[in-house]
Amino acid sequence: MDELVKEGVKAKYITPPMITMTSPSHFTTITGRWIEDHGVVHNMMFNSTSLLKLTHKATLKRSEWWDNGPLPLWITAQNQGLKTASYFYPGGGANYSGQAVDRSLVENYGHPDDNETEWRQKIDTVMDWFTKEDFDFVTLYYGEPDNVGHNVGPETPERRKIIEQIDRIIGYLRTSIQKNKLTDSLNVIITSDHGMTTIKKKPEVKEIKLSENLNFMTLTHFDLLDYGGFGMIRPKKGKEQEVYDALKNAHPNLTVYKKEEIPEHFHIAKNSRIQDIVLIGDLGFNLNSRVIFYVNKGDHGFSNQEMDMKMIFRAFGPDFKKNFLAEPFDSVSIYPLMCKLLGVNPAPHNGSLTDTELMLVENVGAVTTGNPQSSSTTLPGRGGSIQMSVSLLAFVMLIISLL
Template identity: 35%
Template structure:
């Protein structure tokens, strides 16, 4: 046989190196899941066996701090960009953009799909810029073209029920993306609108919310079972989190704007119940500020320049000249006939405990059975980039704030492992190629000792 023992050894070493490289690369798969409005303490309200087994095999933060304000669109976009709201520009579910001369409303499909509203770089864009493949199911921002990119796979959001059957269908789609034989996604995002909707309608301490927590636990169990069934347990890191918490509301804790503001003296007045954004007409700034400040002790009113620095909520043109913020549990109604009554709400100051969401994670790169102290949700983006072995875009987070979640020797090392494996494997492939070529052409390269050797060589070439 023309391949000698040394060549076989090189084959074995090459295959081992490439296998090591492939194994390290497989660790880069990531599934990010959000349960909207899942408050940090909901896991203690009912039995959650599936969340419990997930936590036992991974990490759990006591709670995480969402960004100000504690609303759905701003915080979901913070999670995937690592930016405060003033940095990525989604400063509320509803806001006014003076440069575009347009209002943004989260239920307006045209607004949601307009890439001009979306600043920063979401994780799926970062992933695809680095050669990855992304699948996003119902995540805030995923319907717009951002920096010239859309997710490789995504679904346009539609208002839907919260049936377990539908959730299973959504999950199956994401699993299909992750196990596609031709181009599996290495990054998947999956969003569930509960228990937020139920918390709004019935309040966070209701039996209905408890039932919905159980359903969230059931779909988590289904996801974990599907991951195991498809042989992905040791290949996929999973993060489960939320955008904000929820608190109780009461009809007795609403104030009205009747008689306090003349809206003809404003260009834009966006009242979102737990706060309001006010853009006065030129010359009426002082009057409107004074009138709003006199309304009620349970509503704070700031000029833009006076908003506390710790909120990271002033350095953006979309933040209004006058900002109103209700105290936790209080609401603002436009007039006495306004019926904005829900039994649960969020969007209040992000320092309030009821506004804090959950953070859980499990997979080959995370510690097991580890409980972490709280951290900010701006840190999640950098953590995801570390897990995906990609260079993060500029952001407000720091990997140092969350590196303690990672298993020993995983942080900042996985990238080195696969790079070394690639280098060694590539080098051995080159050596192998040289050896093969040498073996193939060895009869032609050997110096003939006599004319007879030349005749044999010529005959061999003619036969070839």
């Protein structure tokens, strides 16, 4: 990782979307859209009317959870003649308006996240896709150091050990690129989905236990709680104000919003999947609903403004400058950067190429002003529309979960 700073680009940090969870953050990166636009509002697929709840891995092939209008880059690139693949990337196993990713591998239940031999095999497979099958764009996902961080906490020897393993696998990737003679044609972005923090536990603090202030049986219809620092509640009809009043001063480290009061800069309120009441714990304070049974030593889901929730960013390859330190930017702006590298005319997005273009060498194509109604429109709040003209280079994005 240190060598990559010399060989390419490092950002001081990246700000993830407000719901700092795996699925919402990954889909923001691959679409360039805020959560309220793309609709993947949680790791769990849910329906607050039928009371359906599905775990993260059970959602990975459920197109009705992922396909909400905005197209991920895999599909946009394919529609412009490129060949794309997803290796365990969340959302890669779904269909979008009937279209599937050219090549998609989806993680199964019980798949080991920490097997270093299997990590190398993934890279070998991706290198074959580029050299033998002419793929243009591949997203590759690794689930660690997420599990370790949850189980023992981020500031532990076990956590450092798994990060050393990640460092070795990045070294293996660099060697594989050289061995496969891709050094002059393959751009690589390494990033994460969010951060992790140590969870504050008794006896040091008073933990958040919502049942001490709220009767779930009589007042609530549906909730997504007991899941890190972010939660949602749908009160029973006519009980909205009563639920809000019961919770707004329930704990000094809890912030409660009615849906219509959610700050605009969160970019989550304008989606129908966001429930009537949104709760956010202060950094390190998990939300417990009926009982305190949460066993994680480390977690996320807290405000994206907290430094512990920020993402990493490294990039190297023929189109990136060397030894360049980039200023922080929002993760939505990774999308237009990827489009520029691929020569793809981007779909509407919330990112801005001005956030990242200084990290590129000067000859990476031209940027021209396009029709604001064209498919390259940048959505309101993030600058003008862009169209790309760039020599086509293969590209891989490597996602490390929670580094």
